[in-house]
Amino acid sequence: NAGVTQTPKFQVLKTGQSMTLQCAQDMNHNSMYWYRQDPGMGLRLIYYSASEGTTDKGEVPNGYNVSRLNKREFSLRLESAAPSQTSVYFCASSDLAVSGNTIYFGEGSWLTVV
Amino acid sequence: KQEVTQIPAALSVPEGENLVLNCSFTDSAIYNLQWFRQDPGKGLTSLLLIQSSQREQTSGRLNASLDKSSGRSTLYIAASQPGDSATYLCAVIGNKLVFGAGTILRVKS
Numbered sequence: 001n002a003g004v005t006q007t008p009k010f011q012v013l014k015t016g017q018s019m020t021l022q023c024a025q026d027m028n029h030n031s032m033y034w035y036r037q038d039p040g041m042g043l044r045l046i047y048y049s050a051s052e053g054t055t056d057k058g059e060v061p062n063g064y065n066v067s068r069l070n071k072r073e074f075s076l077r078l079e080s081a082a083p084s085q086t087s088v089y090f091c092a093s094s095d096l097a098v099s100g101n102t103i104y105f106g107e108g109s110w111l112t113v114v
Numbered sequence: 115k116q117e118v119t120q121i122p123a124a125l126s127v128p129e130g131e132n133l134v135l136n137c138s139f140t141d142s143a144i145y146n147l148q149w150f151r152q153d154p155g156k157g158l159t160s161l162l163l164i165q166s167s168q169r170e171q172t173s174g175r176l177n178a179s180l181d182k183s184s185g186r187s188t189l190y191i192a193a194s195q196p197g198d199s200a201t202y203l204c205a206v207i208g209n210k211l212v213f214g215a216g217t218i219l220r221v222k223s
Contacts, residue, residue, distance in 0.1 A: 033211065042215035043203070058210070090157060094207075101146045101207055105158040 002026050006091050006106035013081045013113045021076040021109050023091030029104075031094045032074035033058075034066060036087040037108075043090065049074055081113045116141045118206050120214035127194055128222050135189040135217045137204035142182045146207040149178050149189050151200045152216070158203065162189070194221045 004025045013019055025032065034046040045058030049068040063085060065077045074093075078085055091106040117140045127133055137147070146165050150158040162171045162178040164187065170179040177190040187204060203216045 035213075040215070043205075043213040045211065048211075092158075092211075094211075102160060102163045103148055103205065103207070103211065104160065105150075107157040 004091055004093055004104050004106040006089075006109050008109060009107065010110045011112070013078075013111065015082060015113060017081050018077065018079050019081065019111075020078075021089055021091070021111075022073070023075065023106060024073045025091075025093040025104070026072065027093060027095070027104065028071070029093040029095035030071070032068065033092040033094075033103075034064075034074070034076045035090045035092065036060065036085075037090060038087050046076065046089075078111075081111075083113045085111065086113045087111060116144075116206055116208055116210065116212045118204060118212050118214040120202075120204060120217050122217060123215070124218040124220075126220040126222065129194060129196060131194050131221075132190070132192050133194055133219075135191070135202050135219070137187040137189070137206075137214055139185045139187075139206045139212075141206075141208060142185055144182065144206050144208040147178075147180055147187050148205045148207065149176075149187075150203045150205065152203060153200050161202075191219075194219075196221050196223045 007022045030051045033048040035043045044060045047066040049055045052071045067075045089109045094103045119138045121136045148163045149161040164171050164180040175192040180187045201216045204214045
């Protein structure tokens with residue numbers, strides 16, 4: 001059971017470039033999340049998806065877009081990367097019925113924008 | 115707006131000590147509270163999940179308690195070991211999922 005899988009693990013971008021972070025879960029969870037983690041700031045929610053076909057903004061959505069492609073996959077896109085988006089990005093999933101709302105995290109994606 | 119605070123921000127103890135990490139939250143309308151461990155450069159590993167109707171959960175040397183009415187949770191680590199050194203985060207699950215900033219724990223051998 002792979003759990004939550006994120007790709008890529010590491011990426012360096014130039015300012016203005018675009019990229020998509022991929023996330024997939026194999027636990028049949030309805031809810032999926034994207035967080036960023038910065039030193040001294042903790043984990044901040046970028047976007048979340050309560051179920052397939054729905055997405056909502058979190059605390060820091062500016063500069064990002066998301067797509068809930070199907071129940072398994074939730075991608076995060078940076079349309080025009082900025083140095084302020086240098087961070088570690090985590091995808092997570094949960095489901096009340098499947099796993100009692102326990103949250104499962106991916107291993108993280110380290111993104112540097114130069 | 116839910117706010118989650120973890121105290122202390124950092125803690126350094128000798129091996130073998132029992133210790134308590136604290137998590138407080140401002141809105142008691144929560145479904146669950148979950149404690150995580152994060153090692154440097156790694157993702158988050160779930161330690162314990164406490165449902166809102168529960169008072170505590172135990173796993174090995176870890177015990178987590180929840181007092182919804184006072185907006186507090188504690189993570190108790192018994193007989194600490196150097197391998198317990200990590201950052202510990204609590205997450206409050208209500209209408210949204212809100213994390214504390216974490217407690218950095220160092221257990222010295």
